Amino acid sequence: MAAEKAALGEILRPIKGRLRLAVAAQAVSAIAGVVPFIAIAELGRVLLDNEPDRSDQAWTITAIGAGALLVRLIFMLAAGALTHFADNELQLHIRRGLVARLARVPLGWFSERNSGTVKKAVQDDVDAMHHMIAHSMLEMTSATVVPAASLAYLFWVDWQMTLVTIAPLVIGLGLYSITMAGMAKHLPDYDRAMGAINGSAVEFVQGISVVKTFGQSRRAHQKFRDAADDFAAFFLSWVRSTLNSKAAAEIVLSPIAVLVAVITGGAIFVTDGRLAGVDLLPFALLGIGLTAPVLALFYASYELRFAKAAAERVSEVMNAEELPVAESPRTPSGHHVSYQNVRFSYDGKKEAVAGVDLELAPGTVTALVGPSGSGKSTLATLLPRFGDVTGGSLSIGGVDIRELALDDLYRRVAFVFQDVRLTQGTVADNIRMARPDATAAEVADAARAACVHDVIEALPRGYDSVVGEDARFSGGQAQRVSIARALLADTPVIVLDEAAAYADPQSEAAVQDALSELTRGKIVLLIAHRLSTVVDADQIAVLEDGKIVERGTHTELVAREGRYARMWHAHERNSAWQPHRPTPATTVSAVPAGGTSR
Template identity: 85%
Template structure:
C-alpha cells in the first residue's frame, strides 16, 4: 500500500498545485451547497415563530440561500474545469513518458511481457487515473465537507438530537468498512485476472490467421473462454463474500432509514419537551442528506484504491531499466562481428548462453541450429541489443556494441523475424520506417526487390493504402513488406530468423527471392529452423544448453557423425529433402551487388 501511495504521489507531482486548487474550489462548492438547506430550516423557524414580525430577517435568509446556490454553481464549474484540464495535461505527460520509455527499453523487455499487460498499463491504467483525478478526488472532497458542514450546524441546533441522526451513520460506516476491507484484499487477484483476459484476447486476435489456418480455432478460443470463466468465478465469489455486509450497510445508510431514526427520535424528544417541534425541521432536511455523501465517499475510495494500483503499474513501466547508451560513443572501423565469451541470463540465475565465441566476416552466412531452448534466438538477438550481455562482449569493427550510438548500431544491423509487425499507417510509411527521409522512388525500388511491388500496386490506393483499412496482407506478403523495409535500410549486417519457415507455399518462393536480394554480400546471422536451408552456409554453429558444441560447414558436420549429423538424418527422414531443393543460402553467398560497405 505504501508503494502504491508513493507511486501515485510521484505521478501526480506535475499537477499537484492545480489539484489542490480544484479540491479547494470543490470544498467551497460543497459548503455553499449545504447553505440553502440551512436557509430553508432557518426560514421555517422564522416563519413559524409566533413572536414579532420577522419578515426582513426572512428575506435576508432567502437571499443568502439564493446567493449560495450561485456560489455553488460557479465553484463547482471551476473545480471541474481545473481538474479536467489538469487531468488532460497529466495524461498527455504520462502517455508521452510511456511512449518515450517504451522506445528506450531493450526489445527483450517486451518478450518478457504479454501484450495484455503492456496494453493494461499504457491504456487501462492511465484511464483509471483519469477517473480518479477528474471525478473521484472531487467526490471525496464533497463527501467529507458536506457531512462536516451539516453536522456542525445540527450540533449547534441540538447536540442530543444530532447524536440520534449520527447513529445510523456509525453503524453503516462500520458495515461498509468491513465490505471495503474484503474488496481491497482481492484487488491484486482482480488485476491479475483482468491482465490474463487482456493477454489472451490480444493474442487470440493477433494470431487468428494462423489459428484458423491450422484449424485450432476452438482450442485458441478455449484459452480465452477459460480466462473469462476463471474471472467470472472469481468475481462472483468476490461479490458473494461482500454481499451481506454491503446490502446491510446500504439499508442502514438509506435516506428512509435515517428519516425513520429522525422521526422516532424527534417524537421522543418533542413529546418529552426536550426539543421544540420547529427545531425538528433542520434534522429532517439535513439528516437524510448525510447518507448520499457517505456512500459516495466509499465508492470514490474504492476507485482511489484502483487508481493507486494503476499508478504503481504505470510507475513500473516508467522506471523500467533503459538500454544503456555510451556518453562518448565510438564509431567502428568496419562491420565484422565478434562474439567473445558471451554470456546472458534472463533471470540472473540460469544462463541462456554461456561462453560463446563466434566470428562473422563480411560476405558470409553463419547459421545457428539446435533444439528449442538451446539459445539460438538469444544469441542472435543480443547483436541488435534486444538485451545486453551479462558477460563477455559483442563487437562490430572492433568496438563493443554497448559503446556505439544506438543510431549507428541500427544503421549497421537490421533484423527480419517470422513474427511481422506492421503499424496502422500507409504501406509506404511502413517501408519508410527504416529511413524516414527516403523518397517514394526508393520505397518502390525496395518493394520491387522484395517481390511485393505488384501486390502493393493492386491495392485501392497503392502505396498510400492504410494497413488494416484498405490494405490487408497475407503472412507471406507482410513478410515481404518487412523485408522491403530492411532492404531500404541497406545495412551491412542482417539478423534473420528464417522468415520463410512458416510461409504458405505460394508465398515461400517469393519470400526466399526477397531474402536472397536482402542478404546479398552482407554479414548474415541466421537462426535456422529447417536444416535444408543452411546446407551452403559458410559456418554452421550447433547450440545445446546455451553452448556451441559443434561448428563447421554442412559436409564437415555430417562427416563428424555428431549432434548435427543426427539432426540432419532425422530431417531427411521426416522432410523428404532432395539435394536439388532450393535453399536460402545458395544465393546469399553470391558476390556483393550494391551492398552497403559502411
C-alpha cells in the same frame, strides 16, 4: 498497497498544486451547498417565531441562501475545470513519458511482453486514472466536507438530537465496513477467476483451427465453459457472502431510515420539552442529506483503488530500465563482427549464452543451429542490442556496440524475423521506416527487389494503402514487406530468423528470392530452424546450453559425425518421411566479399 500509493503519488506530482487548488475550491463549493439548507431552517425558525417584525432578518437569510447557491456554482465549475484540465495535461505528460521511455528500453523488453501489456499501460491504465483525478477527488472532498459542515451546524442547534440523527449513519458505516472487508478479501480470487476465463478464451480462439482439424472443438470449448461456470459459482458465492450486510447497510443509510430516526427522536424530545418544535426542522432538512455523501465516499474509494493499481502498472513501464547510451560514441572501422567470450543472462542467474566466441566476416553467412532453448535467438538478438551482454564483448569494426550511437548501430545492423510487425500506416511508410527521407521511387525499387511490388500495386491505393484497413497481407507477403524495409535500409549486417520458415508454399520461393537479394555481399547471421537452409553457409555454429559445441561448414560437420551430423541425419529421415513437403527453391547462400551490395 504502500507501493501502489507511492506510485500514484509520484505520477500525480506534476499536477499536485492544481489538484490541491481544485480540492480547496470544491470544499468551498460543498460548504456553500450546505448554506441554503441552513438558511431554509433558519428562515423557518424566524417565520414560525412569535416575535413581530422580523421581516428584515428573513430577507437577509434569504439573500444569504441565494448568494450561497451562486458561490457554490462558481466554485464547483472552477474545481471541475481545474481537475479536467489537470487530467488532460497529465495524460499527455504520461503518454509522452511512456513513449519516450519505450523508445529507450532494450528491444528485448518488448519480446518479454506482448503488445496488449504495453497498450494496457499506455491507454487503458492512463484512462483508468481519469475518473479518479477529474471526478473522484472532488466527490470525496464533498463527501467529507458536507457531513462535517452539516454536523457542525446540527451540534450547534442541539447536540442530543444530533446524536440521534447520526445513529443510522454510524450503524450503516459499520455494516459497510463488514461488506468492504469481505469484498477486499475476495478480490485476488476475482482476478484469478477472470484470468482463467480470459486465458481459456484466448487459447480457444487462437487454437480453433487446430482443434477443429482434429475434431476437438467441443472439448476445447468445454474448457472455456468450465472456466465460466467456475467464475459464475465463485461470483455468486462472493455476492451471497456480502449480500446481507450490504442490504442492511443500504436500508439503514437510506433517507427514509434517517427520517424515521429524526421524527421518532424528535417526537420524544419535543414531548419531553427538551427540544422546541421549530428546532426539529434543521434535522429533518439536513439529517437525510448526511448519508448520500457517505455512500459516494465508498464508491469513490473503489475508483481510488483501481487508480492506484493502474498507477503502479504505469510506473513499472515508466521505470523500465533504459538501454545505456554512450556519452562519447565511437565510429567503427569496417563492419567485421566479433563475439568475444560473450555471456548473457535474463535473470542474473542462469546464462542463456555462456562464453561464446564467434567471428562474422564481411560477405559471409553464419548460421546458428541447435535445439530449442540452446541460445540461438538470444545470441543473434544481442547484435542489434535487444539486450546487452552481461559478460565479454560484442563489437563491430573493432568498437564495442555499447559504445556506438544507437542511430549508428541501426544504420549498420538490420533484422528480419519470422514475427513480422507492420504498423498501422501506409505501406510506403512501413517500408521507409528505416529511411523516412526515401523517395517513392526508392521505396518501389526496394519492393521490387523484395518481390512484393506487384502485390502492393494491386491494393486499392497502392503504396498509399493503410495496413489493417485497405492493405491486408498474407504471412509471406508481410514478410516480403519487412524485407523491402531492410533492403531500403541497406545495412552491411543482417540478422535473419529464417524468415521463410512459416511462409505459405505459394510465397516461400518469393521470400527466398527476396532474402537472396537482401543478403548479397552482406554479413549475415542466420538463426536456422531447418537445416536444409544452411547447407551453403560459410560457417555453421552448433549451440547447446548457450555454448558453441561445434563449428564449420556443412560438409565438415557432417563428416565429423558429431552433434550436427545427428541433427542432419534426423532431418533427412524426416524429409524422406514427408515427401510432400516442398524444398525451398533458394537458400541464403554465401556471396564473396567482393560481391555487389545494393
